[in-house]
């Protein structure tokens with residue numbers, strides 16, 4: 001029996017030494033120390049031994065068992081360390097490699113126009129305000145001197161949601177809102193950029209487009225103030241040397257009303273395909289606030305006067321950036337939008 005024990009010790013020591021994996025090591029443990037392991041079986045068979053032999057063999061088996069356990073333990077630690085080293089070697093990270101570039105979105109040209117206009121008008125003391133896109137008939141038309149049944153309502157084909165609510169056809173609705181919201185009836189100087197909607201269905205119009213509205217109400221406001229303001233606006237946006245032309249027109253909420261043309265910035269007024277050979281491009285609607293509108297919204301026309309203007313942001317963006325197809329403004333193709341980033345990149349802080 002002693003021989004058997006020593007043999008087990010010798011074999012297991014060799015096997016442990018040769019062993020290459022934790023799995024193999026576990027098999028060795030089972031082979032010698034497991035429930036049916038060689039040493040376990042020897043221990044079980046001790047009943048057959050004599051009184052004197054039993055403690056001798058018993059302590060020998062336990063000694064060997066402990067030794068094997070110790071060897072297995074040491075080997076396990078060694079294998080684990082080797083495995084870890086292997087893993088560290090294969091998963092090594094090169095911290096000097098350049099990182100992945102985070103792609104940034106691009107600002108939409110219409111948003112660029114809005115930001116530029118807001119900056120310009122804020123610098124002249126205006127507030128930037130907004131109003132609801134789902135508007136009431138009252139604010140979109142009635143409070144702007146356009147009672148129900150007025151023929152001028154046909155100028156703007158509207159999306160009515162109910163008989164009282166519609167998608168606003170013009171940011172002019174915000175004129176009435178600004179006047180009504182001013183309870184003290186003090187002077188007003190606002191611009192309102194925003195989305196507007198009309199039931200246009202031809203190839204050159206979109207059912208949704210952007211407008212910016214301007215409204216100034218104060219004492220002694222005259223056409224000269226409107227002209228000066230629009231000159232600053234147009235020259236800042238489209239070019240310093242441009243000329244403006246005021247053509248008499250009609251809007252129910254202004255009197256007198258004008259359509260404002262700008263000398264063609266492509267041909268300089270000589271006539272080209274952009275200005276349809278006229279040398280002028282129409283860009284704005286404007287006028288002196290109609291006394292009825294002042295009255296209807298709580299301002300005394302004897303005391304106050306004002307001017308208002310409105311223009312399409314999409315057209316402005318197209319003129320400013322030379323965009324020839326309006327659909328490009330609505331399809332959000334990143335390759336298109338990216339082209340407008342150059343200016344931003346020039347101003348970017350470089351690290």
Ligand code: PHE
Nearest residue numbers: 170172251285286308309310
């Ligand atoms: N709301 C008018 C339009 O959409 C433009 C306009 C605004 C005209 C303000 C006069 C004054 O056509």
